[in-house]
Amino acid sequence: xxxxxxxxxxxxxxxxxxxxxxxxxxxxxxxxxxxxxxxxxxxxxxxxxxxxxxxxxxxxxxxxxxxxxxxxxxxxxxxxxxxxxxxxxxxxxxxxxxxxxxxxxxxxxxxxxxxxxxxxxxxxxxxxxxxxxxxxxxxxxxxxxxxxxxxxxxxxxxxxxxxxxxxxxxxxxxxxxxxxxxxxxxxxxxxxxxxxxxxxxxxxxxxxxxxxxxxxxxxxxxxxxxx
Amino acid sequence: xxxxxxxxxxxxxxxxxxxxxxxxxxxxxxxxxxxxxxxxxxxxxxxxxxxxxxxxxxxxxxxxxxxxxxxxxxxxxxxxxxxxxxxxxxxxxxxxxxxxxxxxxxxxxxxxxxxxxxxxxxxxxxxxxxxxxxxxxxxxxxxxxxxxxxxxxxxxxxxxxxxxxxxxxxxxxxxxxxxxxxxxxxxxxxxxxxxxxxxxxxxxxxxxxxxxxxxxxxxxxxxxxxxxxxxxxxxxxxxxxxxxxxxxxxxxxxxxxxxxxxxxxxxxxxxxxxxxxxxxxxxxxxxxxxxxxxxxxxxxxxxxxxxxxxxxxxxxxxxxxxxxxxxxxxxxxxxxxxxxxxxxxxxxxxxxxxxxxxxxxxxxxxxxxxxxxxxxxxxxxxxxxxxxxxxxxxxxxxxxxxxxxxxxxxxxxxxxxxxxxx
Numbered sequence: 001x002x003x004x005x006x007x008x009x010x011x012x013x014x015x016x017x018x019x020x021x022x023x024x025x026x027x028x029x030x031x032x033x034x035x036x037x038x039x040x041x042x043x044x045x046x047x048x049x050x051x052x053x054x055x056x057x058x059x060x061x062x063x064x065x066x067x068x069x070x071x072x073x074x075x076x077x078x079x080x081x082x083x084x085x086x087x088x089x090x091x092x093x094x095x096x097x098x099x100x101x102x103x104x105x106x107x108x109x110x111x112x113x114x115x116x117x118x119x120x121x122x123x124x125x126x127x128x129x130x131x132x133x134x135x136x137x138x139x140x141x142x143x144x145x146x147x148x149x150x151x152x153x154x155x156x157x158x159x160x161x162x163x164x165x166x167x168x169x170x171x172x173x174x175x176x177x178x179x180x181x182x183x184x185x186x187x188x189x190x191x192x193x194x195x196x197x198x199x200x201x202x203x204x205x206x207x208x209x210x211x212x213x214x215x216x217x218x219x220x221x222x223x224x225x226x227x
Numbered sequence: 228x229x230x231x232x233x234x235x236x237x238x239x240x241x242x243x244x245x246x247x248x249x250x251x252x253x254x255x256x257x258x259x260x261x262x263x264x265x266x267x268x269x270x271x272x273x274x275x276x277x278x279x280x281x282x283x284x285x286x287x288x289x290x291x292x293x294x295x296x297x298x299x300x301x302x303x304x305x306x307x308x309x310x311x312x313x314x315x316x317x318x319x320x321x322x323x324x325x326x327x328x329x330x331x332x333x334x335x336x337x338x339x340x341x342x343x344x345x346x347x348x349x350x351x352x353x354x355x356x357x358x359x360x361x362x363x364x365x366x367x368x369x370x371x372x373x374x375x376x377x378x379x380x381x382x383x384x385x386x387x388x389x390x391x392x393x394x395x396x397x398x399x400x401x402x403x404x405x406x407x408x409x410x411x412x413x414x415x416x417x418x419x420x421x422x423x424x425x426x427x428x429x430x431x432x433x434x435x436x437x438x439x440x441x442x443x444x445x446x447x448x449x450x451x452x453x454x455x456x457x458x459x460x461x462x463x464x465x466x467x468x469x470x471x472x473x474x475x476x477x478x479x480x481x482x483x484x485x486x487x488x489x490x491x492x493x494x495x496x497x498x499x500x501x502x503x504x505x506x507x508x509x510x511x512x513x514x515x516x517x518x519x520x521x522x523x524x525x526x527x528x529x530x531x532x533x534x535x536x537x538x539x540x541x542x543x544x545x546x547x548x549x550x551x552x553x554x555x556x557x558x559x560x561x562x563x564x565x566x567x568x569x570x571x572x573x574x575x576x577x578x579x580x581x582x583x584x585x586x587x588x589x590x591x592x593x594x595x596x597x598x599x600x601x602x603x604x605x606x607x608x609x610x611x612x613x614x615x616x617x618x619x620x621x622x623x624x625x626x627x628x629x630x631x632x633x634x635x636x637x638x639x640x641x642x643x644x645x646x647x648x649x
Contacts, residue, residue: 050647054643054646054647057552059551059552059641059642059643060643079556079557080556080558083551083554083555083556083557083559084554084556086552086553086554087553087554087555088554092552092553094646096646098545098548098549098552098646099549100546100549100550101241102237102238102240102241102546103237111230111234111550111553112553112554114230115230115553115554115555115559116554117230160553164554172646
C-alpha cells in the first residue's frame with residue numbers, strides 16, 4: 001500500500017480509564033485506513049471500539065501512542081489545531097443525529113462549511129443543497145431540524161459530515177437507531193461515497209450484515225485488534 | 228465572528244422568553260440608575276446652586292478689632308532689652324475708632340481685575356438701617372450692590388420675585404425689599420419707605436421689587452440697593468466699599484487665594500469652602516447613595532443573566548458537543564455564549580436608557596413649588612450624558628462578567644462525554 005495514500009494511521013495506542021478504578025481499555029492498537037476504503041469496526045459491547053473511534057476522531061486526547069491524520073501527527077497538536085482538523089478532514093455521523101433543533105435542515109448542513117470559511121456563504125449553501133439533493137431530501141431543506149423523520153435526520157447528519165469534503169467519515173453506530181429499510185439507504189449512501197467520491201469511511205457497528213458488505217472488517221476483542 | 232453571532236442570535240431566539248426576562252432585568256436596573264442619578268444630581272445642583280450662586284468664592288472685608296499691639300506694650304518693649312514685654316493691667320480694650328470700610332478699595336479692585344484667576348470682581352457696601360413704619364422701627368440691612376455684575380455672576384434676577392433689575396441699576400434712591408420685610412411693612416412696588424441710618428440721617432427710598440431667598444429670617448432683614456444710593460445714604464464718597472466679592476474661574480483655588488489676598492492687602496478674607504463646608508459633605512453622601520443603589524441593581528441583574536445562561540448551557544449540552552465535534556473550538560463556543568450575554572446586555576442597556584430618559588422627563592414635569600426657589604416650578608433633573616455613559620459601560624461590564632463564567636464552562640464541555648453518554 002502506498003504510504004501517501006494512507007488517510008489514517010494508528011501506532012500502538014493504549015488507553016486507560018481511571019475512574020472508578022484503572023482499566024486498560026485499548027491495548028497496543030495499530031491500524032491504517034487508505035483513501036477510498038470502506039472499513040467497519042465490529043466487536044462485542046465494551047471491547048473498546050467506540051473508545052478507539054473517539055481517539056481517532058481527535059476529540060479524546062487522553063491516550064498513549066501515535067495518531068496521524070493525512071500524515072500529520074496529532075499527539076502534540078493544540079486544541080485549536082485539532083478543531084481545525086476535525087472541521088476540514090473528518091466528518092461524523094453518530095447513532096443519534098445530533099442536529100441543532102434551533103436551525104433549519106439546510107443551516108445544520110451549512111454550519112461546518114461556514115466555520116471552515118474557505119467558501120462564500122452562497123457557495124456553501126449551493127453545496128449543501130447539492131448534498132441534500134443527492135441524499136433525496138432536498139425538499140426538506142427549509143424545515144426545522146426537529147420536524148423530519150428519523151431516517152431523514154440521519155441523512156441530514158451525513159450531508160453535514162460531507163459538507164467540507166472530508167478525507168474520512170467516521171460513524172458510531174450510524175444505523176443503530178434505524179429500521180432495516182433506512183439502514184439500507186444509509187449503507188448505499190456510504191458505498192457511493194467510497195466508490196464515487198473516493199472518501200474513506202470508518203464505521204463502528206454491531207450489525208453483522210452491514211459489516212459484511214464493507215471492504216474490510218476490523219474485529220476487536222478486549223481492547224485488541226484481532227483481525 | 229459573523230457566524231458565531233448568527234449562532235448566538237439563533238440560540239437566543241430559541242430561548243426568547245428567558246432572554247427577554249434577562250434583558251428586562253438589565254433594562255430595569257439601567258433605567259433606575261439613570262433616573263436616580265439624574266434626579267439626585269438635579270437636586271444636588273439645585274441645592275448647591277442655592278448657596279453657590281449667591282456666595283462669592285472669596286470675600287474680602289474689614290472687621291473692626293482692637294489693635295493687636297497696644298501703645299503701652301510698644302512704649303516699654305525697648306527698655307525690657309529684648310526680654311518679654313512688660314505685663315500690664317489694662318482691661319476692656321475697645322475696637323479702634325475706624326470706619327468698617329476697605330482701605331484703598333479702588334486700587335485693590337484694579338489689581339484683582341487683572342488677576343488671571345479671577346472671573347469677576349464686585350464691590351459691596353453694607354449698611355445697617357432702621358425702616359420707619361408709622362410709630363415702629365424695623366431693623367434692616369441694605370446691601371449696596373453693582374446690580375449688573377450681580378445679575379451676571381450671582382443670579383440676582385432669579386431671586387427677584389417682582390420687579391426689574393434695571394430699575395434698581397439705573398434708578399436713583401430705589402430699593403428692593405426682602406419679601407418678608409415688605410409684607411410686614413405692607414409696602415407695594417412704587418411706594419416710598421423711610422430709612423434711618425445709624426448716624427441718624429433719614430432718606431426716602433422707592434420700592435422697585437421684592438427679593439426672596441427662601442430663608443425667611445434673611446428675607447425679613449435683607450434689602451438691596453444700588454451701591455451709589457447706599458453711599459449717598461451714608462454720606463460717603465464713591466470709593467467707599469465694605470466688601471469686595473470675587474468669583475474665580477476655578478472654585479478649588481479659593482482657600483489658597485483667600486489666604487494670599489488677606490496677607491497681601493491686610494484685610495480679612497473668607498473662602499466659600501470654609502463658609503459652606505457642610506454642602507460638599509451632603510452632595511458627596513447623596514452621590515454615594517445613588518451610585519450604590521444603581522450598582523446593586525446592576526449586580527442583581529448580572530446574577531439573573533448568570534443563572535439564565537447557566538440553564539441555557541445545561542439545556543444545550545448536545546448542541547455544544549456537536550459544534551465541537553464538527554470543528555468549532557473551545558474558544559468559539561466561549562465566544563458564542565459571551566456574545567449571547569453581551570447581546571442581552573446591549574438590548575437591556577438601550578431599553579434602559581429609553582425608559583430612564585422617559586422617567587427623567589416625567590419627573591422633570593412634576594410640579595415642585597417651593598418658597599425657597601422662586602425660579603423653580605418642577606422637580607430638577609440633570610440630563611448629563613455622563614450618567615448615560617456610566618450606565619451603559621457598567622451594564623456591558625456586568626453582563627460580560629456574568630456571561631464569562633458560564634461561557635467558560637461551555638467551552639470546557641467534553642463532547643465525547645456527552646455523545647457517549649447517550
